[in-house]
Amino acid sequence: NAGVTQTPKFQVLKTGQSMTLQCAQDMNHEYMSWYRQDPGMGLRLIHYSVGAGITDQGEVPNGYNVSRSTTEDFPLRLLSAAPSQTSVYFCASTNRGGVNTEAFFGQGTRLTVV
């Protein structure tokens, strides 16, 4: 199993450009999520999905869009990149809930917006 595959690993964008970060999992998990990681802060939830066709906002959703057309894929779209979106982004896939919750993370995308 590949687990969680996240691409690209690095990206530089100019202010105003758009792009999509890809995330795919092969574990048939229903719950997937996107986080950003900034210096001195814990991972913050951007958007999440509890299954195909269902998405919801997390703690810091502004400037980002998501969709979940299949169980496997959960892309994150930056609509018009801003320097404040310079960060490291992680996609995660989580099984079940409660006492058996286990999270699997992608390798991360280091995004710089200039």
Place this chain on the structure above:
Amino acid sequence: KNEVEQSPQNLTAQEGEFITINCSYSVGISALHWLQQHPGGGIVSLFMLSSGKKKHGRLIATINIQEKHSSLHITASHPRDSAVYICAVSEGGSEKLVFGKGMKLTVNP
């Protein structure tokens, strides 16, 4: 919302030392996770705990549900243990995770 606090924020140790990393949280949880992140690297799950203690190699994780506290111990530390260690909690059957800020560990040879 659960508040997850980790201490210390940074730690430098010498190879071979016994290391303890602490995590406390404010609201009852269903599970606590210890994660490891190497510099420039991805995040790897080390342990998931709902009670008691787990051991894997040189790593031991404990949780005290009543005190809302968990510890991650590293025995016979090694430079390759240098990483950021992150504590995260999930609440009441939800898959949502709330993360601490992480603790940066440096183990010198």
